[in-house]
Amino acid sequence: MRRARWRPGGAWLAAGALALLACGGDLHRGASPRGEAQAASGGVAVYVPRIPLPAGDVAALYLVVADEEGRGDRLLGIRSELGDALLHETREVGGVARMREAREGLAVPAHGELRLEPGGPHGMLRGLGSLLHVGDRIHVTLEFERAGRVALEVPVVAAEDAVDVAAGPAAAHPAAAPDAGSEAGAGDGR
Amino acid sequence: MPPPRSAQTPHRCVAGLACALIVALCGCGRAGDAGADPSAAEQIAARLGLAATALPAPLPRPAFTLEDTSGKPFDFRTATAGRLTLLFFGYTSCPDVCPGHLSSLAAGLRALPQAVRDEVVVVFVGVDAPRDTRERVRAWLDHFDPRFVGLTGSEAELAAAERASAVPASFVDDRWQDGYSVAHASWILVYTRDDQAHLRYPFGTSPEQWSHDLLALAREGWPPA
Numbered sequence: 467m468r469r470a471r472w473r474p475g476g477a478w479l480a481a482g483a484l485a486l487l488a489c490g491g492d493l494h495r496g497a498s499p500r501g502e503a504q505a506a507s508g509g510v511a512v513y514v515p516r517i518p519l520p521a522g523d524v525a526a527l528y529l530v531v532a533d534e535e536g537r538g539d540r541l542l543g544i545r546s547e548l549g550d551a552l553l554h555e556t557r558e559v560g561g562v563a564r565m566r567e568a569r570e571g572l573a574v575p576a577h578g579e580l581r582l583e584p585g586g587p588h589g590m591l592r593g594l595g596s597l598l599h600v601g602d603r604i605h606v607t608l609e610f611e612r613a614g615r616v617a618l619e620v621p622v623v624a625a626e627d628a629v630d631v632a633a634g635p636a637a638a639h640p641a642a643a644p645d646a647g648s649e650a651g652a653g654d655g656r
Numbered sequence: 657m658p659p660p661r662s663a664q665t666p667h668r669c670v671a672g673l674a675c676a677l678i679v680a681l682c683g684c685g686r687a688g689d690a691g692a693d694p695s696a697a698e699q700i701a702a703r704l705g706l707a708a709t710a711l712p713a714p715l716p717r718p719a720f721t722l723e724d725t726s727g728k729p730f731d732f733r734t735a736t737a738g739r740l741t742l743l744f745f746g747y748t749s750c751p752d753v754c755p756g757h758l759s760s761l762a763a764g765l766r767a768l769p770q771a772v773r774d775e776v777v778v779v780f781v782g783v784d785a786p787r788d789t790r791e792r793v794r795a796w797l798d799h800f801d802p803r804f805v806g807l808t809g810s811e812a813e814l815a816a817a818e819r820a821s822a823v824p825a826s827f828v829d830d831r832w833q834d835g836y837s838v839a840h841a842s843w844i845l846v847y848t849r850d851d852q853a854h855l856r857y858p859f860g861t862s863p864e865q866w867s868h869d870l871l872a873l874a875r876e877g878w879p880p881a
Binding site for chain 1: 755
């Protein structure tokens, strides 16, 4: 579906959407990936975890954490079988891509979701070398303030597909949290 | 391995001209706010259905020289003159934006006929001087497309290349126990056959958009008929 041939109507829409995103200083693609939860525990569910095939010794980890019990939570850290990992946030500020460590974790809003996605908050896995191949599955543990540890098996995907998943068709997503009313708000340090 | 560049505010662009330009770029085509007509580039981008953001004024193909991954001097303006050229400033220890940009671009190029691909030059400048060695840049770029040109240089040479290209200066942004991040321009500049840049591409440009746009720009040149 994402590979469909270019249609002029889509081009206009996409150009407009990108221009809006660029003007908003937000690198997010704005859509909400859906599918089966890969793991659910302690009030949070994890969707579409993926690691784009890295070109160097660092890789990104993208996924969506949905709050399922209305309490909210906080993602405090990530560990992988390959080595340690950091929580990062990318933001665009005045045409500059900036990436900082999220030292206080990342909030999962009550009734909402935390999206680790290209150009936004993400995990950074280190110490990979050229060990990974598309189709590999990597054991990753997420640590939450309330839900505790949630274990995942995360597939390594072609790098360009990691972006495509994040841009997938918007579907009904869980009610947005009060502070997540706008798309632009998604990157604001949460 | 402490990075020699200290964390600094991105105000290296004290030359008023550069700051004015960056402010104008960040305005991103909002000329309509002032009641002015959209720029010519904006109209062309809209007509061709391009995913690019139009620059408020064209930028000339910049003159700077860095070292390519074989160790030879690469004079950007001369080496790429008259060719459809994409220029991106990033760093190889970047997990998110840089590989996202280049993998989308590479996938978009792969979908095009060889004759079109041959017309496009992609130049990556590694702005993290201590870590972006020639060997590392080459190995990293080979994961996307072995034909991507990789350039490295000293901090002074890199800063000069950024100034010449009118992109924001890169700087060390955050440090952690054993590493650091580098802030860098988030867009990819496109120079057309008239040796000017009229467009820039934001992060998030999809492979399909790259295919469409590069085909259009390779066929039409600038300004398109």
